[in-house]
Amino acid sequence: MFSKKKKNVTTNEFNQIVEGTSLTKEAWKRLKKNKMAILGLIVVIIYALIAICADMFPLYPYDEVVTEHQHLKPSFSKTSGELMLEKKMQDLYYNAWKQGRLVVGEENDAMIKNWIANDKTNKVWSYLLEAGEAQRAAGAFEWSKSDLSAIEKVEDKIQNDVMVTINGLYKNVNGKNTNLKKLNYNEIADIYASMLGLDRAVLDTSVEKELKMALVNEIKSKDSEISTEDATAQAEIDFANFSEKDFETKAKANVYGKIETQVKRDALKTVKANLKENPSQTFPYEEHQELSYGISADILATKTHDRRYYLGTDYLGRDMLSRIVYGSRVSIGIGLVGTITSILIGILVGSLAGYIGGRVDYYLMRFVDVMYGLPYMLLVIIMMAIFDRSIINLFIALALISWLTIARMVRGQIMSLKNQEYVEAARSMGASTARIITRHMIPNSLSIIIVYSTIRIPNFIMQESFLSFLGLGVQAPYASWGSLIGDAVSSMTLYPWKLIYPSLTMVIFLFAMNFLGDGLRDAFDPQSKNQL
Amino acid sequence: MADEKKVILKVKDLYQHFPISNGGIFKKQIGAIRAVDGISFDVYEGEILGIVGESGCGKSTTIRSIAQLHKPTGGEVIFNDVDLCKADNRTLLKERRQIQMIFQDPYSSLDPRMTVANIIAEPLEIYNARGLLDHKWTKEEIDNRVEELMDKVGINIAFKNRYPHEFSGGQKQRVGIARALALNPKIILADEPVSALDVSIQAQVLNLIQDLQQELGITFLFIAHDLAVIQHISDRVVVMYLGKIMEISEANELYKNPCHPYTEALLSAAPVPDPEIEKTRKRIVLEGDVPSPDKERFGCYFYDRCPKKMEYCKNHIPPMFDISENHKCACWHYDKEDHSKEA
Numbered sequence: 001m002f003s004k005k006k007k008n009v010t011t012n013e014f015n016q017i018v019e020g021t022s023l024t025k026e027a028w029k030r031l032k033k034n035k036m037a038i039l040g041l042i043v044v045i046i047y048a049l050i051a052i053c054a055d056m057f058p059l060y061p062y063d064e065v066v067t068e069h070q071h072l073k074p075s076f077s078k079t080s081g082e083l084m085l086e087k088k089m090q091d092l093y094y095n096a097w098k099q100g101r102l103v104v105g106e107e108n109d110a111m112i113k114n115w116i117a118n119d120k121t122n123k124v125w126s127y128l129l130e131a132g133e134a135q136r137a138a139g140a141f142e143w144s145k146s147d148l149s150a151i152e153k154v155e156d157k158i159q160n161d162v163m164v165t166i167n168g169l170y171k172n173v174n175g176k177n178t179n180l181k182k183l184n185y186n187e188i189a190d191i192y193a194s195m196l197g198l199d200r201a202v203l204d205t206s207v208e209k210e211l212k213m214a215l216v217n218e219i220k221s222k223d224s225e226i227s228t229e230d231a232t233a234q235a236e237i238d239f240a241n242f243s244e245k246d247f248e249t250k251a252k253a254n255v256y257g258k259i260e261t262q263v264k265r266d267a268l269k270t271v272k273a274n275l276k277e278n279p280s281q282t283f284p285y286e287e288h289q290e291l292s293y294g295i296s297a298d299i300l301a302t303k304t305h306d307r308r309y310y311l312g313t314d315y316l317g318r319d320m321l322s323r324i325v326y327g328s329r330v331s332i333g334i335g336l337v338g339t340i341t342s343i344l345i346g347i348l349v350g351s352l353a354g355y356i357g358g359r360v361d362y363y364l365m366r367f368v369d370v371m372y373g374l375p376y377m378l379l380v381i382i383m384m385a386i387f388d389r390s391i392i393n394l395f396i397a398l399a400l401i402s403w404l405t406i407a408r409m410v411r412g413q414i415m416s417l418k419n420q421e422y423v424e425a426a427r428s429m430g431a432s433t434a435r436i437i438t439r440h441m442i443p444n445s446l447s448i449i450i451v452y453s454t455i456r457i458p459n460f461i462m463q464e465s466f467l468s469f470l471g472l473g474v475q476a477p478y479a480s481w482g483s484l485i486g487d488a489v490s491s492m493t494l495y496p497w498k499l500i501y502p503s504l505t506m507v508i509f510l511f512a513m514n515f516l517g518d519g520l521r522d523a524f525d526p527q528s529k530n531q532l
Numbered sequence: 533m534a535d536e537k538k539v540i541l542k543v544k545d546l547y548q549h550f551p552i553s554n555g556g557i558f559k560k561q562i563g564a565i566r567a568v569d570g571i572s573f574d575v576y577e578g579e580i581l582g583i584v585g586e587s588g589c590g591k592s593t594t595i596r597s598i599a600q601l602h603k604p605t606g607g608e609v610i611f612n613d614v615d616l617c618k619a620d621n622r623t624l625l626k627e628r629r630q631i632q633m634i635f636q637d638p639y640s641s642l643d644p645r646m647t648v649a650n651i652i653a654e655p656l657e658i659y660n661a662r663g664l665l666d667h668k669w670t671k672e673e674i675d676n677r678v679e680e681l682m683d684k685v686g687i688n689i690a691f692k693n694r695y696p697h698e699f700s701g702g703q704k705q706r707v708g709i710a711r712a713l714a715l716n717p718k719i720i721l722a723d724e725p726v727s728a729l730d731v732s733i734q735a736q737v738l739n740l741i742q743d744l745q746q747e748l749g750i751t752f753l754f755i756a757h758d759l760a761v762i763q764h765i766s767d768r769v770v771v772m773y774l775g776k777i778m779e780i781s782e783a784n785e786l787y788k789n790p791c792h793p794y795t796e797a798l799l800s801a802a803p804v805p806d807p808e809i810e811k812t813r814k815r816i817v818l819e820g821d822v823p824s825p826d827k828e829r830f831g832c833y834f835y836d837r838c839p840k841k842m843e844y845c846k847n848h849i850p851p852m853f854d855i856s857e858n859h860k861c862a863c864w865h866y867d868k869e870d871h872s873k874e875a
Contacts (some may be wrong), residue, residue, distance in 0.1 A: 020693045024602060424635070429632075429655040
């Protein structure tokens, strides 16, 4: 079925070959007429593309988080600096109102108090900011001295905070730049030693020590009950077992990171000095900096508070947009991988049970029945609690339990197909069991499987979200739609954007998937009574 | 006719019983459906042997047992000096290449997800992949063979990439015939190949089968409900009832001179296409239904419904008595001794 057909080329009007329309082709034709299903398909494709190409978008990565940007609200027009200032001013106006310096009239006082009593803090802040700004413009209100200095501090920060990203480190050898990543450990260590004015031997021992510490930490994180002594001893053994290559790569990464931090610090100093000399410098800019000790670097200098957060930030100052995009990667991935594994297991078990029948069928199906009897979510939760809470384990736990329905469905389908005459015909021609299953039975039950799996994917995403919501699913720093929503629920009234955007993303995807699934079912089964 | 002809397939004491289990966990067998209960006949090379009988009399099972789709419970099916029932898989495949089947329902006997060309090529591909053809066929050779076959059964080659659902019933049955012809078989087992088609198409397909039989000299085992069809197409006829053969005869002889009471009843059930004769014709109406085939029988299988039954028939299974040279009948009335007084 999957082999490519040779195109029949017509040479004259007598040997024209009529192209047949297969059942799949006809189903596709019907699907194309279903507008909602096509809309769903397009949405799903867009989501998939965004999730796959997430690294290509200019999103703010997790490791360059600005901790001062906590809980900034989503805005298209304002930079994070402006939002920070606004937040500070809201705070100051609130204090001023509390101290009685900002007078808004008795009626409004009562209103504000009512808001506070009802936990509507956001309304208080925006109202006071508006009132305060109006009064200040009219000259009825003036900042106190301490207020002014606080505002000035923030403004100064906005003006002067810069960030430096290192895009590449080079060693200058005879006027030629070689990337440091291409050098080996020995050469890099020499450079670092000369940078710090250290002896090589001292550096080597310190690197060794750090590698061992890293090993100890790794062992401890795997087994929380191990004592420090045991872990250290184990680390010593592991370290002794390191191959030359292992040591080389690890030590190199270690020293490279150190050099990078050092260079970053130096570059930041230069950029800051430049900014002081020339305050009108435009940001961001890229530069190739020559540094001392024979190293040069490609750097990108950005103003820290020029960032824009279109969907706001969370409690650590992480950009919600990038959290959602990377989260969709995890969520859709779990949906896909879970469905594919469960389909593979389901097809295997179902077709064996259905085709062979008899005792094999009996025992397989009783096993399925027993598994059905166990509470599904509880089982996943227990599995996640016993094993590590990693994404892989989540995949396995969900897939191991969700193949049951598919297996039953495939079994039923195969049992009805087994008695079809074309299967008997194939048997009378001497076709092997494998050939009958792969060439006749699976292609003929594929439509049902496809339909079921499109309906299954949203189900998986919901389950993953549910687990993540409970804190059993994806662990930080990874995010999924469910964990984002779970994080946001506690501070829903104060920072609604943390809840709204992930939920919206998820709901749109689930709707699209469901429409697509319904459309596919109608397309593959034109006689279905369930049509819209 | 039979004397000069060579026996190509010999069926000897063929039994096909299907177990009935009690439905419990251990599947204890509590009985058996005796679908085919000890039948023997010879098939001569180049003839069309018709098999008739009412529904459930074991016609299809006989054919499926010969094709080894069900492993027979007992007996022998001898083809080319090989007993197919006891042959191992490889020999079976090799010999069965010469025995192909045409199925009853053209709608369900073709895989809806394969093109017609693929369907016809399937037996070739299977035997090619197992290395049982004379040499390793290339894709082109198979393609050419498929086109040749489509031409032979009268399907436009232009339609070879079409799917079964784009064809009419008659065309589909032609595809089924082409598939059966693909391996150049000596025998084709046709399981009611025309009963799912309407009458005008039936005639076309029957004529096609006759033409092919004359052209290629293939032996046919042909099942049909329709007595007229059998009369039209077959050289000899086997009449079956309840898994047993009642009568074997040359076709014209059988229609002129039916011996067995069951055959008489069967033939009288067929309408005559002449209203004058039809009005005055006397029909033999059998009483009761076909009994369930799950009991072992010790007398004549037709005893329960026979209008001419004798006490003797109840406890004695009749052998095949020769009526004439090519006419045999399993009825005690045709024994040389008279059993009417015996018990």
